[in-house]
Amino acid sequence: MADNDKNNFKELENFEASEKLKKKSLQATEGNVSAVKAFFNVLDLYISKFFDVFIHAAKDEGQHQNHRSDLSLGIGIIPNVIEKDKKGEFDNDENPDENEEDNLDNLSKEDDKKDID
Amino acid sequence: MGNIKKLTDEEILKLYLEKPSDHYFRVLHNRYIDKVYSKAISLLKNEAMAEDAVQEIFLKIFLNLSKFTFRSKFSTWVYSITYNYCIDLLRKQKKYKKLFTSEVDNQADLKEDEVNDKVLLEIEFQKLGKVLEKIPLDDKTVLMMKYKDDLGIRDISGIIGKSESAVKMKIKRAKAKARKTYNKLFPNE
Known part of the structure; x- marks a missing residue:
């Protein structure tokens, strides 16, 4: 900016809007702003309704889940079984297949004995 | 409310954002309509286009008031919206298609x-x-x-x-x- 205060740009193109335009612009803006506000109010209402329904449904679901977890308590042992199996706590035999065959042999021998008897 | 004319634009805007009242809205509108109209008519060179532009610009201003960050003066923000709108409008005309788009300066x-x-x-x-x-x-x-x-x-x-x-x-x-x-x-x- 120049050192002194004189600035003739400030004098340029200072038009005055007509009263008609002022009124029209204000009405148009207010009308549109009100319409937008009304739209968002309706949207807000829908969203709050949706959340009411959603929260209600979530509560119901929560109750169902509690119920289900009561029922599924018995199934809870399955992870323990898998864990034990991983640790090898169930079976310490080095060659399970051979043992299985032995067991089968023993069973068949027992059956034979029963038949003879 | 009696001394609202003594308040700065930013002070009125803060009041408006706290409590959106048509009164504050009108004060800001009336402070700027001549300035916005002047810019629109000097850029667009067409009274009817300028009048339509003024309405669109004020709608843009008031729908975006909540986005005003108070980092600049309110007037600067209003002028920016006004220039942006008019430049976009001019660029849609064949004559000004390349307004501000040409390579600057050699x-x-x-x-x-x-x-x-x-x-x-x-x-x-x-x-x-x-x-x-x-x-x-x-x-x-x-x-x-x-x-x-x-x-x-x-x-x-x-x-x-x-x-x-x-x-x-x-x-x-x-x-x-x-x-x-x-x-x-x-x-x-």
């Missing part, structure tokens, strides 16, 4: 003599008006942004979508063109 521009602000600002305003009508619209627009609306280089850069250094160069070129045109139109002065 090396030859750097050799141009810097025109002292004082020389330009003190040109009698009627003659200044004639000069500005003769130079390209983008040059006139940057000069009006800088010297009439006191927009900063950063603001202008945001509006026309050019870097700050490109804006400085654009202003320098526009000043040189205005000075040259003045000498041509008024050779005896």
Whole structure:
């Protein structure tokens, strides 16, 4: 900016809007702003309704889940079984297949004995 | 509310944002309608287009009030929206399709003599008006942004979508063109 205060740009193109335009612009803006506000109010209402329904449904679901977890308590042992199996706590035999065959042999021998008897 | 006329734009805006009342809204609208209209008509050169633009610009302003960050003056923000809207509108016309989109500045521009602000600002305003009508619209627009609306280089850069250094160069070129045109139109002065 120049050192002194004189600035003739400030004098340029200072038009005055007509009263008609002022009124029209204000009405148009207010009308549109009100319409937008009304739209968002309706949207807000829908969203709050949706959340009411959603929260209600979530509560119901929560109750169902509690119920289900009561029922599924018995199934809870399955992870323990898998864990034990991983640790090898169930079976310490080095060659399970051979043992299985032995067991089968023993069973068949027992059956034979029963038949003879 | 009685002293609302003494409040700054920013103070009124804060009140409006706290409690959206049509009263505050109208005060801001009435403070700026002449300024927005002046810019619209001087850029668009068409009364009907300018009137439609004013309504659209105010709608944009008031729908985006909550986005105003108070980092700049409210007037700067309003002028930015106004210029942006009008420039977009002009670019839709074949004649101004490339407004502010041409490549800025070549090396030859750097050799141009810097025109002292004082020389330009003190040109009698009627003659200044004639000069500005003769130079390209983008040059006139940057000069009006800088010297009439006191927009900063950063603001202008945001509006026309050019870097700050490109804006400085654009202003320098526009000043040189205005000075040259003045000498041509008024050779005896």
